[in-house]
Amino acid sequence: MMILLFFVLSVICVGSVLGMIISKNQAYSALFLVLAFSCLGGLFGMLGAPFMAVVQIIIYAGAIMVLFIFVIMMINLRKGISPERKKWTLAVSAVISVVLLAELVFAVLGTPPMPYTAAFSSGTSPTDIGRLLFTKYLYPFEITSVLIIAALVGAIVLVKKREKE
C-alpha cells in the first residue's frame, strides 16, 4: 500500500517537474511546480515527518508559489527571451546546470546509505525540531533569518529607487 503510494507520488512529482521545464507558458510552469511541491510534501509525510510535510506545503506551495503566480498573472509575459539574449543564457544555464548536477551527484554519493525506516524515525515532532533549531542549530538558524531579512530589505530598496527616477 505504502510502496504503491510512494510510486504514485514520485511519478507525479518527477512528471510535474518535467512539465515545468518543458512548458512554454510561465503560468503553467509555476502550476506544475506547485504540484511537484505538494507531492514532495506527501513524500515527507510518508517518511514519518508530518511537520516537514506541512511546512513544505504551507511555505512553498501555499505562500511562495502563490506570489510567483500572482506576479506572472499580473505581468502576463508572452514573448519570452529575445533571440540574441537566448544564445548566452543557454550557455550560462548549461554550465550552471552541469555544476549543480555534479554537486548533487557528489552529495548523494557522499551520504552513507540509510534504511528507509530509520531516516526519520526519531525527532520529527514539532517540539523536537524546535528544540534542535534553538540549541544545536541556533547560529545557522539565526544567520538564515538575517539573510532573509536582508533580502527583503534589499528588494524594497530596489523598488524604491526605481520610483524616484
Place this chain on the structure above:
Amino acid sequence: MTDIGILLIKIVLALVWFLVLTLYLTWAERKESAVIQDRIGANRASIFGIRILGLFQPFADAIKMIFKEDFVPVFSRKFLHTLAPFLSFFFVAITIAAIPFGDDIRIAGKTISLQIFDANIGLLFVLAMLSLGIYGIILSGWASNNRFALLGSIRGAAQLISYEVALGLSLVGLIMVYPSLRLSEIVRAQGSLLLGFFPAWGVFLQPLGFIIFLFAALAETKRVPFDLPEGESEIIGFFAEYGGLKWGLFMMTDFMEIIIVSALLTTLFFGGWQVPWLSTAGFEFPWGWKWHLGPWLVTALEVAAFNIKVFIFCWLQILIRWTYPRLRYDQLMDLGWKLLVPLSLLNILGTAIVMSL
C-alpha cells in the same frame, strides 16, 4: 479491518455533518438577513404543501443548481476552468478531518476518538489546507480569461496572503500556552480549571489572540466586510464566468469556510467539546455539588456543546456579514499589515513575558 471500517464511518459522518450544516447555513443566512432587513425571507419551498419556515429551500436550491446548464466559455482555459471550483471545494472539505468533535468513546473495549486525523501537526494541517484553497481562486480568475475575474482573483490572492500572516501569528501565543499543535490536546488542556473554578478556555488566556484570529479568519472567508475578491456591486469577482453546479461549489466553499472558522474558533478559544465542570464521571461543580452521569450522556453533552458553540459562531459571522459595509482596499491592507500583524507580535511578546514570570 475494523479500524478501516471505523475510519470510513467517521469520514462519512463528518462529511454528512459538514454538508448538511452547509446547506442549512444558506437557509439560516437568508432568514437572518431577512430579519435584519425586516423581510420574511425564503418560505415558499414546500413538500406536499408542508412548508416549515421554508426549511426545504436548500434542497430546492441544490436541485436548481444541479440541473442548470454547465457552461464553459469558449475563451477560457477549459481544464483549469473546470478544475478550479473542485480545488477550492476539496481543500475546505478536507480540513474537517482535523477537528475533534468529542472526547474518546469506548465501544466493546475499543477506544475511538471522535476525530478523523489526529496528527501532532493538526493545527498546521488545517492552516496548510486553507492556504492551498487560494489556488481555487487564482485559477478560476486566470483560467476564465476575463478581466473582472482576474481582478477579483488578484485581489483575493493578495488579501488571503496578507491575512494568513496575521492568522498564523495570532495562534503562536495560544500554542505557547497549551504547548501542542495537536488539536485534541489543545482541547484537553482547556478542560482544566483556573484558580479551581474557572474553565481555562483559550479566550480567557489569550483574549488579544482571539480578537486578532477572529478578524483574520473573517478576512479569510472573503465575505462582507472583507469581500473585495467578490465585490458583488462592482466586479462580480473571480467566479464571474461560472454557472450552475460549479458556481454552486464556490458558494458552498464560502459557507464551509464559515463553518471551519467557527469550528476552529470553538476548538482553539472556546474549549472545543468541553462543557465547564463536566468530567468523564459527570458534573463536578466547584462549590462541591456532584451530579453523576453515564458515559453516553457525557459524550452526547460534549458533542452537543461543540455543535452549539459552532452554531453560535456561524450566527455571529452571518450577523457581521449583514451589518457592516465593505472596507476599501487600502483600509483592508492597513488593517492587516499595520494593525493585526504588530498586535499579534505584541501578543507573542506579552505571552512570553507573562509565562516566564
